Structures are given as C-alpha cells and as structure tokens.
Amino acid sequence: MINDANAKRPLVAFAGHPWVEPEWMNRQQILSRLGKRGRRVAYSFGALDWWQRASSRWSSSPLFNQAEHRDGIVDILPGRLGARWRTFKAFDELALGRHARYIRSQVARPDEKIIAMLFDPQFVPYIRHLEPCDVVYHAYDDFSGQPGWTDEKASLQRQLLERADMVSASSEAIARSLNFPHVRVLQNGADVEAFLGATNQPEPADLTDIPHPRIGYVGTLNRKVDFPMIAQIAGERPDWHWVLVGRIERQELENDPELSEAFHACRTKTNVHLLGQKHRSEIPAYVGNMDINTMCYRHGGTGWWNAVSPLKLHEYFSSGQPVISAPVPAVMTFSELLEVAESPQDWIDHLTQLLKEPDSRTAARVNVALKNSWNNRVDVYEKWLEEMQLTAIGTTG
Known part of the structure; x- marks a missing residue:
C-alpha cells in the first residue's frame, strides 16, 4: 500500500x-x-x-x-x-x-x-x-x-x-x-456526523408556521421529482403538508408540459410549501424536523432518474427519521429500512401507516448510515x- x-x-x-x-x-x-x-x-x-x-x-x-x-x-x-x-x-x-x-x-x-x-x-x-x-x-x-x-x-x-x-x-x-x-x-x-441528532435541532424559522404532519423532501426540484403524485395526494389529503427544500430548475420543468402543469398545481396548494435552496449546514435541521422524509421520484420508463444514487438516502438514514421512496434501483438494497411506494395509493397507504404507528427501525437506519x-x-x-x-x-x- x-x-x-x-x-x-x-x-x-x-x-x-x-x-x-x-x-x-x-x-x-x-x-x-x-x-x-x-x-x-x-x-x-x-x-x-x-x-x-x-x-x-x-x-x-x-x-x-x-x-x-x-x-x-x-x-x-x-x-x-x-x-x-x-x-x-x-x-x-x-x-x-x-x-x-x-x-x-x-x-x-x-x-x-x-x-x-x-x-x-x-x-x-x-x-x-x-x-x-x-x-x-x-x-x-x-x-x-x-x-x-x-x-x-x-x-x-x-x-x-x-x-x-x-x-x-x-x-x-x-x-x-x-x-x-x-x-x-x-x-x-453521507456526512453522517452532520445528521446524527438532527431530530434534536431547533426548527428553522420558515418551518415553524407549517403544521404537522410534515412530509419532507430535500434536493433539487427538477424532472426527477414526481410532481403529479405530490399534487394528487396534496389535493386528497389537505391536512398533510409537503415541505420541499431545494433549488427549482424552472426551465427544465417548463420544458416538460406534464410536469410543468403538475408543478404549478403544487404551487397553488396551501399544503405544499416550497422553501428554496438551503446551505448544507442548515439541511440537517430541516430533515430532523419532518415527520417523514421522502425520495418522491418518478420511476419507470427510460428516464435518467432511474439511474440516480440519491445523495439524501443515507442523510435521511443518519437522522433516524422514517423514509418513503419511489422504487429507484439504488434504493432497493435498503428496502427493509424504508417503505417503497410505486403508485399514489401506495404513498397514501405508507404515509398513513407511518403517521399512525411509531417506526421501530430508527437504530437500524443509523447503523447502516454509519457504514455508508x-x-x-x-x-x-x-x-x-x-x-x-x-x-x-x-x-x-
């Protein structure tokens, strides 16, 4: 060596x-x-x-x-x-x-x-x-x-x-x-040390007025995000609050008519909150103050989003918080530690269950994050x- x-x-x-x-x-x-x-x-x-x-x-x-x-x-x-x-x-x-x-x-x-x-x-x-x-x-x-x-x-x-x-x-x-x-x-x-204990961090100022339950996503808001699913569930469950933290790739979204329409539908809903891009030092506090963190990606077909290795996967795990993800191949290895949702109804079912009962996999998620x-x-x-x-x-x- x-x-x-x-x-x-x-x-x-x-x-x-x-x-x-x-x-x-x-x-x-x-x-x-x-x-x-x-x-x-x-x-x-x-x-x-x-x-x-x-x-x-x-x-x-x-x-x-x-x-x-x-x-x-x-x-x-x-x-x-x-x-x-x-x-x-x-x-x-x-x-x-x-x-x-x-x-x-x-x-x-x-x-x-x-x-x-x-x-x-x-x-x-x-x-x-x-x-x-x-x-x-x-x-x-x-x-x-x-x-x-x-x-x-x-x-x-x-x-x-x-x-x-x-x-x-x-x-x-x-x-x-x-x-x-x-x-x-x-x-x-993941920068595991930054996210350990995230649930004990004070609420960021722009989160304090957003009611629970909070369904969080941290990352770039571009073509990989399943805005049609978010818009549908936000409409059906107005008491659930989607909190989307990240830079918006507006031009990319505008070039996709279906996504553009769904994105604008999300913006009109009072229970979808677009908080913008944050400095990396601020991200753990947002992750730790969600009820559930998500990787709400599109899936299927031949889109590049099927090949992603989500940066947020082990960051979410480091916080210990419950996680729901679309069936992205890179995530499926860890399917025992999170919920996998393919359809809007799957998302509703998993969200309902996680909000109803405590998740016992917190320690297991943190241990996996430490190894990764x-x-x-x-x-x-x-x-x-x-x-x-x-x-x-x-x-x-």
Whole structure:
C-alpha cells in the first residue's frame, strides 16, 4: 500500500459547477477528504467562454485566474482574460492549454505525473494539456439519458472511457449506461456526523408556521421529482403538508408540459410549501424536523432518474427519521429500512401507516448510515487510486 502522503500523486479535478455552492455534491465530499488526507488536490469547472460575456458568472469572475485554498483543496477561479473562443480553434486550444497548465501548476511540478479526475466528459479536451497524467472518470449521472445529450457529447464520453485508467460510477445503473466493461461502483454516502441528532435541532424559522404532519423532501426540484403524485395526494389529503427544500430548475420543468402543469398545481396548494435552496449546514435541521422524509421520484420508463444514487438516502438514514421512496434501483438494497411506494395509493397507504404507528427501525437506519459514510467511501476510493498507481508503476518498471 502507498501510505506515505508524499507518494500520493497530485490530483486535478474537473466538474461542471463551481466549488462554492450552498449544497455539496459527491465531488466536494470526495475531493475535500482526499485533500485533507494529504493529497494535493486542485479543482476547476473549466475556463470561461466568450459566449458567457453577458452572464453574471462572467461579470463576477476575476480578470486573471485565481487560486483559493478552501476545504482542503485549491479552488481555481477562471479569469476573463483566459476565456475560450470555440469558433477559432487555434485560439481555443491556447485557452485550454493556458488553463490546464495553470491548474496543474498549483499542485504539481511540470514533470510530475498527476491524476486527472473528470466528473463530466465535456472536459476531455483538457487532458492532453495535463500530461503526464493518469486519467480517472467518475460518472455521477446517466448523462446519455439527459436532455441536451448530443453525438458530440457521446463522442467525448467514448474518448474518455478509452483513455481512462480507471472508471467509476455512482450507481449500478449508471455503470451499465456507460456500456464499458470495467466500471467500479462508488455509491453516494453521507456526512453522517452532520445528521446524527438532527431530530434534536431547533426548527428553522420558515418551518415553524407549517403544521404537522410534515412530509419532507430535500434536493433539487427538477424532472426527477414526481410532481403529479405530490399534487394528487396534496389535493386528497389537505391536512398533510409537503415541505420541499431545494433549488427549482424552472426551465427544465417548463420544458416538460406534464410536469410543468403538475408543478404549478403544487404551487397553488396551501399544503405544499416550497422553501428554496438551503446551505448544507442548515439541511440537517430541516430533515430532523419532518415527520417523514421522502425520495418522491418518478420511476419507470427510460428516464435518467432511474439511474440516480440519491445523495439524501443515507442523510435521511443518519437522522433516524422514517423514509418513503419511489422504487429507484439504488434504493432497493435498503428496502427493509424504508417503505417503497410505486403508485399514489401506495404513498397514501405508507404515509398513513407511518403517521399512525411509531417506526421501530430508527437504530437500524443509523447503523447502516454509519457504514455508508463519505469517510468510508473515500477509504475505498483511495485504495482504488493506490491500486491504479501500483499497476502503472508495475507496467513501467
């Protein structure tokens, strides 16, 4: 095993969103822990693009690239002067190279071999500017099933799979969607310590006026959420209060006529409460002050939501509170610890039962969450990186 921190190769990671966000996704959970364990880690969401000139992201960006140390990693803020210009290939290539060399220089010597970790195939063009490097790809979503997937993006993903020295995915379903023979599965975990004792936390101010029973959902409000089911049950049971905490992807919902209609129906109901996105430090108090927490997803068909590995699963378990979920494949492994609802009537039946009688599985849920913490997930991922490094040394030695 390679336990010496100095032997851990520097890691440069690319994903499609800024590091600083109200909620943390798996990339922040994984990379911050790798950084705090002695690995030099830099993170980038890529160079700016000239087409962004009218956006708030452009106006809030620095003139030159900046590197800020936070959460155990080096966070790269792209500068406006280093923006890409995709129409002019030679200029664009210069911008790619400049950005790649800058982020690399923050954690590694010019001749030092690094690990390039991509969370999205769109960053494949940076790889050639990061050499010498091993390449790892962590697929956190079924990109091929999402709106906007094009032949160009499919080509980039094929290139990434062919170049990668290691490929992992957040769920078995995502792994299968890659149609690649050697994919390791690293399901999402939980920051368990943050959610233990969540039921003892004070009520957030915007919850205090919402009556019980409260049926909670924490997460992005987008096409994966079963708004038709919520609207139907909210209409049939006006004394049950649905509390939805998360960012609303309005454009995505508007592009789906059925969901858009159901979402607007939810907004008109006095027992459906949209509380907006919260900082990750606030989330445990919301989870702990619900009567039941849910993963109220759509299911069936070929939608990308069938492949998700819910970040909230083990967060909910950590709180000990009762949980109901749609039959998402990644959740079914834990079906003994939660209720699974396929139809609106299933939801009504399970909600009625859980609100009527105490749930005896609190301790069991917490114990499972402890085994599925992000710390344990990163233990596994570090071993995979070490195995990859040892294999590379053996091949070249």
